[in-house]
Amino acid sequence: MAPGWNWESGEGLLGIDDPAEWDAAYERGERRLGTAAIGLAFNCPLEEVSPRLIRAMRLPDQGQRGFAFTAAGTAARLNGELTPELYEALRAVGHRGIAENAIDDTLTFVPFRKLPLWFKWRKVASKVEDKLMTWRLEVTYAIEGARNALRRRR
Numbered sequence: 001m002a003p004g005w006n007w008e009s010g011e012g013l014l015g016i017d018d019p020a021e022w023d024a025a026y027e028r029g030e031r032r033l034g035t036a037a038i039g040l041a042f043n044c045p046l047e048e049v050s051p052r053l054i055r056a057m058r059l060p061d062q063g064q065r066g067f068a069f070t071a072a073g074t075a076a077r078l079n080g081e082l083t084p085e086l087y088e089a090l091r092a093v094g095h096r097g098i099a100e101n102a103i104d105d106t107l108t109f110v111p112f113r114k115l116p117l118w119f120k121w122r123k124v125a126s127k128v129e130d131k132l133m134t135w136r137l138e139v140t141y142a143i144e145g146a147r148n149a150l151r152r153r154r
Contacts, residue, residue: 017043034067073105
């Protein structure tokens with residue numbers, strides 16, 4: 001076992017910086033691979049991390065799969081881009097559900113010009129949805145304000 005990494009408790013796994021150690025743990029069937037994937041995203045180059053994140057996104061444990069998607073979002077934040085394989089994995093899962101935060105991080109931290117087409121559409125759709133929600137809330141608040149003003153006059 002590498003110093004500082006405890007696969008049983010998960011302690012120290014956010015500091016993992018050795019993709020080969022992650023691969024060995026994957027082969028052993030360790031339980032906290034998603035947690036360690038976040039550590040890899042923090043500490044290793046994107047090209048080395050990407051295939052491991054893809055594998056972690058397919059783990060049987062839903063919680064650890066969720067951490068793998070968190071790691072993808074972390075990679076987008078830190079690198080300002082993702083690999084084509086990670087973009088495709090996020091797209092395959094879709095914007096709702098387990099990948100929502102990772103996709104939102106990607107749309108926030110990756111420049112528009114670097115995004116694949118689906119992500120560009122998702123960003124535009126997200127902006128339109130946000131604007132429609134804003135208008136709806138503004139109208140709702142205006143109507144509520146008018147009702148309150150009329151009630152005070154009575």
